[in-house]
Amino acid sequence: MPTGNFKVCVVGGAGGIGQPLSMLMAMDPNVSELCVYDLSIAMVPAQGVAADLSHLNKKCSVKGYAFDKDDRAINVAGECLTGCHLVLIPAGVPRKPGQDRKDLLKINAGIAGNVVEACAKFCPEAVVALIVNPVNSVGHLMCELWKKKGLKASKIVGITTLDIVRANKFVHELTGAAMDDISVPVIGGHAGTTILPLFSQCKTARSIPAAQIPGLDKRVQDAGTVVVAAKNGKGSATLSMAYAGARLGKAVLAGLAGEASVECAYVASDGVLPYFSSQVSFGKDGVEKVHDIGELNTYEKIRLAELTPVLLDEINAGLEYARDNDFAS
Known part of the structure; x- marks a missing residue:
């Protein structure tokens, strides 16, 4: 492994958790390349977050990637995820007042599943760390998906x-x-x-x-x-x-x-x-x-x-x- 020379991707990197998380990872001396990845409809464009972070006086290079829900999304994911050592996923929607956890699971499991599928394809050696609610349900579910791809359970981590x-x-x-x-x-x-x-x-x-x-x-x-x-x-x-x-x-x-x-x-x-x-x-x-x-x-x-x-x-x-x-x- 390239000590001090890791590529990290933050999926949902333009969001409320994603932006400060991206900044903190850009400051980590072990990170040489950071990818900020989010939907093109994000309130703040991923490329804008990356441009902002690229001015930190740290060695880390930062790139932003935005994707739509179309056929191009997989190409953008490939460019962003290929070669990643760590993928952090602060994605999904927050729980609304009165919302049943099973309803939240239906939404966020689909979102996390798409990302994990892409990781399995483009960076199967990466560690995939989840900040997706409800973590208690999504963590095990994503691990099962990962294993069905013939990959190691040791690569899937729920962040607590x-x-x-x-x-x-x-x-x-x-x-x-x-x-x-x-x-x-x-x-x-x-x-x-x-x-x-x-x-x-x-x-x-x-x-x-x-x-x-x-x-x-x-x-x-x-x-x-x-x-x-x-x-x-x-x-x-x-x-x-x-x-x-x-x-x-x-x-x-x-x-x-x-x-x-x-x-x-x-x-x-x-x-x-x-x-x-x-x-x-x-x-x-x-x-x-x-x-x-x-x-x-x-x-x-x-x-x-x-x-x-x-x-x-x-x-x-x-x-x-x-x-x-x-x-x-």
């Missing part, structure tokens, strides 16, 4: 890093400990009660009274809703999500470069469920090792038992969609 970022920040606010000394593993999924921060495994967090842990746990689960409310329903957690996505992207690239790299991610697993978020070692083939969830305290064991059937239902919803729509065939 924002949960870790939030858990770490909230522990810092409670304890005053240095951020570099805080590392809270977060397991399970990436929605509501399926998110389980393991505060017992963070040395710094052990000073927090046990009575405060359920509230802290709930704060991590509800953090996204808090941001939506603070933005008066006019946006979601775009900036912090971009930061989290770039952190995961940095970890993947470090692994590809042969450096030790561990992050939590939602990946194919032989553990609690067939798809599950836990600590992952990244290497030259993407996901190199899925770590055991480790020792849990009583509270965490109860929470794990409660979240498991919920997460399994959401995983199965993705597979149900595949069956009903002749998807991943």
